[in-house]
Amino acid sequence: MADDVDSQEEFEAKETSKALPGGWLLLFIGVILFAIVYFIAYTPAISGWTQTGAYEQSLHNK
Amino acid sequence: MSVYKMGDYHYDNQTVRKFIYSSIFWGVLALIAGVWISILFWAPGLNGPGWLTYGRLRSFHVNVMAFGLVLGALIGIFYYITIRLTKRPLLFPKIARFTVYLFNLAIAVGGWGLLMGYTKSLAYNEFEWPASLLIVILWVLMAVVILGTIIKRKEEQMYISLWYIIATVVTLAVIYVVNNLVVPAGLFKSYPVFAGVNGANVEWWYGHNAVGSELTMATLALFYYFLPKSTGLPIYSHRLSIIAFWSLIFAYLWAGAHHLVYTPIPDWIQTVAIAMSIFLIAPSWGSVVNGFYTVREDWGRMRTHYLTKFFILGITFYGIQTVQGPTQALRVVSSLIHYTDWVVGHVHMGAMGWDALVITGAIYYIIPKIYDTEIYSEKIANTHFWLVLTGQIIYSITMWIAGIQEGAMQKAVNPDGTLKYTWDQIVAKDIPYWQFRTLGGVIFVAGMLFFVYNILMTVRKGNALVASKA
Amino acid sequence: MAKNIYSKPVLFTILATLTILVGTVVTMFVPMLTAQMHPKLEGLKPYTALQLAGRDVYQSEGCPFCHTQTVRPLKTEVERYGHYSLAGEFYYDRPFLWGTKRTGPDLAREGGKYPDSWQYAHFEDPRAFAPHSIMPSFAWLKKIKLDPAQVETHMKVLGFPYTQADISALAGKTELDALVAYVQTLGTAVTVKAQATVPVTKKMTHVPNPLAGSHEAIERGEKLFEQNCQACHGKEGVGYIGPSLRDKDIFLYVRGNVPDDDYFEIIHNGTHPGGIEDGRTEKGGMPSFADTLSNDEIWSLVAYIRSLQGEK
Structure with missing residues (x-):
């Protein structure tokens, strides 16, 4: 347990080009798609949705 | 391997130690304040006048925790990591030592001020301007030391932890300075230059990213350093680290307004913030996956290397946190749980589950290293681990249930459209949850006291060792 | 690499x-x-010296930790608090004080909801008004006097208009006076306008109390009275912040018996200063209990109040 400086090899495997795990890549693409759809759906300048408009509408819905 | 020997770090190590001890001191005060204010929730008669009232102790708890415990520990640990990854002592060791004293002065002035009622009333940035000014000077000096040391490094490649350290240094500098643009109106009173909805937008750009830099980027710097160190296993994927890093620091700064969903700030700013919050799940989980895949090489180390579980459980709570947070940003979820105890549970899972485990794990690693010895007691460290884990889980789950109940009762209507519950009825239903929360907090603090004892005994052992060698 | x-x-x-x-x-x-x-609502006024001093106290004592100041545009929220918050209401707010948590209710529409005397009494003993309230007592703020010179500095820094008379009027005022003055401004730029449009009702036919004289209703009313009314109207309706309810011949400071359904309306709608009901001019100050009490509960209360007046 001597206290000394570190070598990079301790931290990263020699093979640094390990592929991205497939599940994670799917998640990465998935959240980008979700973000785009959400942005379009709830931006007043694009979809016309506004929070006060949604409130007014909720008054008419039972 | 290197031209430097351990002796070269002696002075720097002392600075690291002083930061860690200072932060533990402030942390204990903030923890006690935390347990006490949790009691005030079900025993309001215990509120006293002046600094004994909930409103003042609450801001003391949050700000001394965030700036006294977490920031202090982080600066000390940043110094420690930077020296070792750059293979050289700190560039300006005297300035680094000076930052310890500056740090303690800033927290003392700020914390005392909050108890006196001197507050800016900006969340996570409540210290009045003299303390904030000291923190700005502290941060600039620390940045000079750390960036200077990195520029003058003896190792060509910068390891991931250094990326996160640099990102923390610049992000916190930018947001802290902007959100502290105030006009002083006396020694302990100021008014921000930003007003109304604009002030709200600036504040939550700050607030979200104060958490994002201090409790996320900085803690990830620790995680990427101490996980391989404590397990002896190299990080799984360099490529994943790169993508996760850049997408995290890019997206974080867009997401602040998810704290302002359904407020009068423009709809589009809220929408962008919510969309970016959802995106943030991916880079956050990049680190989670990287951590799990690293230890997947040999899960046995969870048992054989006592610190591994601190970092793996820590990153697990970070993983839950970073799904929960973005989900809370969604309008439909926000409308139910915003302004309730759910969010309190969320914040405390992050602080008590992720940050506390990683920071105490790092300190367990550092202190024996500095003394070239072993930890005083692994058994006590394990007791600490299980207590803080139990305390945190009781705390978080209790508050999630309370929060959903509050949200549902506030929204409940009778068949004729009138509200079903009065505010008093909602509060009455909360009392048992608040009592349970105190139980969780007490268990957590007991665990932290085991930690403090373990560190103190290690230091004692280390000092005896140093004396015997001399 | x-x-x-x-x-x-x-x-x-x-x-x-x-x-x-x-x-x-x-x-x-x-x-x-x-x-x-940077929107600004028409008719929004900067804080007066006393109100600003109160806002400083509101900050110092950490009120925003438990009370928000923004009503979301959601049905039940508007039902509970009033009109949702507008961007232009906060033009003079440095800093904004929207808060993050509702341990207590939102205060965005608190101004004018209760009379000053209610606010004072509530700050001193919150549990007298809401038995489960966990709000600390702020009676100790009565002992702290304002420093007029300091308040003047604050007004200057914020650039709010004031006169020397405003400043000298602060002498002798306490932090609690200031806090009440501030709380009474909350949301008034929106609510005052809304109140002006409340129609004044006057009707000639009256509905009797369907529960009149029912023992069960009176007992139930007594409990409800203790929980909801006693803090202002005193034990058994002898009067305190609100008027005595025991004398049916002089009720609401006006001579003459008031029919049951007027009692009902006053409890249900609250009273608005200057409102006229069946020829009576209301003093205002009574909050609406429409959100708190069901119709049956209100009739039970009327039955109980009648029993106090000796009408069995």
Whole structure:
């Protein structure tokens, strides 16, 4: 347990080009798609949705 | 391997130690304040006048925790990591030592001020301007030391932890300075230059990213350093680290307004913030996956290397946190749980589950290293681990249930459209949850006291060792 | 590995800084330069010296930790508090005090909801009004006097208009006086307008209390009275902040018996200063209990109040 400086090899495997795990890549693409759809759906300048408009509408819905 | 020997770090190590001890001191005060204010929730008669009232102790708890415990520990640990990854002592060791004293002065002035009622009333940035000014000077000096040391490094490649350290240094500098643009109106009173909805937008750009830099980027710097160190296993994927890093620091700064969903700030700013919050799940989980895949090489180390579980459980709570947070940003979820105890549970899972485990794990690693010895007691460290884990889980789950109940009762209507519950009825239903929360907090603090004892005994052992060698 | 940004710290730092600035510029800096972030409601007034001093106390004592000041545009929220918050209401708020948590109710529409005397009594003993309230007592603020010179400095820094008379009027005022003055302004730029449009009702036919004289209703009414009314109208309705309810011949400071359904309406709607009901002019100050009590509960209360007046 001597206290000394570190070598990079301790931290990263020699093979640094390990592929991205497939599940994670799917998640990465998935959240980008979700973000785009959400942005379009709830931006007043694009979809016309506004929070006060949604409130007014909720008054008419039972 | 290197031209430097351990002796070269002696002075720097002392600075690291002083930061860690200072932060533990402030942390204990903030923890006690935390347990006490949790009691005030079900025993309001215990509120006293002046600094004994909930409103003042609450801001003391949050700000001394965030700036006294977490920031202090982080600066000390940043110094420690930077020296070792750059293979050289700190560039300006005297300035680094000076930052310890500056740090303690800033927290003392700020914390005392909050108890006196001197507050800016900006969340996570409540210290009045003299303390904030000291923190700005502290941060600039620390940045000079750390960036200077990195520029003058003896190792060509910068390891991931250094990326996160640099990102923390610049992000916190930018947001802290902007959100502290105030006009002083006396020694302990100021008014921000930003007003109304604009002030709200600036504040939550700050607030979200104060958490994002201090409790996320900085803690990830620790995680990427101490996980391989404590397990002896190299990080799984360099490529994943790169993508996760850049997408995290890019997206974080867009997401602040998810704290302002359904407020009068423009709809589009809220929408962008919510969309970016959802995106943030991916880079956050990049680190989670990287951590799990690293230890997947040999899960046995969870048992054989006592610190591994601190970092793996820590990153697990970070993983839950970073799904929960973005989900809370969604309008439909926000409308139910915003302004309730759910969010309190969320914040405390992050602080008590992720940050506390990683920071105490790092300190367990550092202190024996500095003394070239072993930890005083692994058994006590394990007791600490299980207590803080139990305390945190009781705390978080209790508050999630309370929060959903509050949200549902506030929204409940009778068949004729009138509200079903009065505010008093909602509060009455909360009392048992608040009592349970105190139980969780007490268990957590007991665990932290085991930690403090373990560190103190290690230091004692280390000092005896140093004396015997001399 | 070849030379890359991970071996060039200066370049790396610049790139990291630019990366964090993109979102900063788009969502924070650019909007700040546009009018949408600086709206001002017509008729909104800057704080007076006393109100500002109260706002400072509100900050010092950490009130925003438990009370928000923004009503969301959601059905049940508007039902509970009143009109949802508008961007233009906060023009003079430095800092904004929207808060993050509702341990107590939202206060965005608190101004004018209760008379000053209610606010004082509530600050001193919150549990007298809501038995489960966990709000600390702020009676101790009565002992702390304002410093007029300090308040004047604060007014100057914020650039709010004031006269020397305003400042000298602060002498002798306490922090509690200031706090009450501030709380009474909350949301009034919106609510005052809304009140002016409340129609004044006058009707000739009266509905009797369907529960009149029922023992069960009177007992139930007594409990409800203790929980909801006693804090203002005193034990058994002898009067305190609100008027005595025991004398049916002089009720609401006006001579003459008031029919049952008027009692019902007063409890249900609250009273608004200057409102006229069946020829009576209301003094105001009574909050509406429409959200708190069901119709049956209100009739039970009327039955109980009648029993206090000796009408079995």
